[in-house]
Amino acid sequence: MTINNTIADLLEWAKRELCDGESPNTDARILLAHILNQTTTYLMTWPDKVVEHEVKVRFEGLVAKRKLGHPVAHLIGKRDFWTLTLEVTPDTLIPRPETELLVEYALELTLPKQARVLDLGTGTGAIALSLASEKPSWQVFGVDVVEEAVLLAQRNADLNQLTQVQFSQSCWFSHLPNRQFDLIVSNPPYVESNSHYLAQGDVRFEPASALTSGTDGLDDIKHIIKESFTHLEAGGWLVIEHGFNQAEAIAQLFSKYQYTHLQQKHDLNNQPRVSAAQKPFI
Numbered sequence: 442m443t444i445n446n447t448i449a450d451l452l453e454w455a456k457r458e459l460c461d462g463e464s465p466n467t468d469a470r471i472l473l474a475h476i477l478n479q480t481t482t483y484l485m486t487w488p489d490k491v492v493e494h495e496v497k498v499r500f501e502g503l504v505a506k507r508k509l510g511h512p513v514a515h516l517i518g519k520r521d522f523w524t525l526t527l528e529v530t531p532d533t534l535i536p537r538p539e540t541e542l543l544v545e546y547a548l549e550l551t552l553p554k555q556a557r558v559l560d561l562g563t564g565t566g567a568i569a570l571s572l573a574s575e576k577p578s579w580q581v582f583g584v585d586v587v588e589e590a591v592l593l594a595q596r597n598a599d600l601n602q603l604t605q606v607q608f609s610q611s612c613w614f615s616h617l618p619n620r621q622f623d624l625i626v627s628n629p630p631y632v633e634s635n636s637h638y639l640a641q642g643d644v645r646f647e648p649a650s651a652l653t654s655g656t657d658g659l660d661d662i663k664h665i666i667k668e669s670f671t672h673l674e675a676g677g678w679l680v681i682e683h684g685f686n687q688a689e690a691i692a693q694l695f696s697k698y699q700y701t702h703l704q705q706k707h708d709l710n711n712q713p714r715v716s717a718a719q720k721p722f723i
């Protein structure tokens with residue numbers, strides 16, 4: 442079919458091309474706005490504007506990739522999280538809105554003014570950078586086992602001018618400075634390795650290293666809950682994101698390793714998705 446070159450025509454065409462997806466309208470607008478280096482409001486304001494042939498060709502290319510399932514965030518190379526815009530790459534997870542629940546929870550805790558904070562499996566740096574943006578006096582560290590993720594998190598720190606956050610490569614606690622933390626946060630891999638969920642949507646294009654963790658999805662969470670205890674100050678908190686069906690197992694793990702004050706936060710679907718517990722003072 443011949444596509445005309447106005448914004449409205451291009452969007453109409455793309456909407457039809459992407460109609461099998463979850464959000465054809467939104468996807469089409471985000472992709473075209475990205476190519477034009479404009480906002481989606483601009484597209485709505487100037488529907489009759491004729492775009493250059495090169496824009497049309499690039500748009501057709503991105504729509505074709507989206508049709509194959511490529512995440513919009515990979516196609517435009519960025520994703521908004523909390524109040525920040527983060528670069529994303531296929532090396533790690535695309536930050537998810539539900540992880541903002543963890544950030545929100547961490548910010549509600551009572552911690553020392555110059556709290557030392559560790560983000561395990563930092564990926565894009567989403568959690569570490571959001572916390573640092575809200576609490577400039579906190580000393581925030583982020584680690585990831587994937588070198589490309591560490592470099593990405595560092596670029597995101599520069600992009601958002603949050604250069605007080607330190608990122609390094611470490612397999613969980615293996616290469617951490619020999620220090621204790623007031624708060625440890627983590628959104629670790631927690632999907633069951635044979636989950637049917639891995640064959641759907643964006644996760645098909647994200648690395649297994651960011652998603653799966655053994656047959657019950659709990660291998661990394663078990664390690665983190667056990668090891669964090671020795672890396673927390675007395676009275677320090679561990680806050681962890683998990684699957685909606687893992688809350689009970691996590692409560693048992695916290696109890697097994699002598700944490701206290703277990704709290705669980707529910708998402709908008711009323712599913713428990715974040716658990717937190719404290720290392721006792723004595």
Ligand SMILES: C[S@@+](CC[C@H](N)C(=O)[O-])C[C@H]1O[C@@H](n2cnc3c(N)ncnc32)[C@H](O)[C@@H]1O
Pocket residue numbers: 533534535536537540561562563564565566567568584585586587590611612613628629630631650651652
């Ligand atoms: C679910 S993603 C979370 C990324 C980011 N924190 C977020 O919330 O968007 C899990 C991250 O843990 C990292 N990871 C996996 N195994 C790890 C390990 N053994 N040590 C450190 N990081 C690990 C992955 O590379 C990935 O970036």
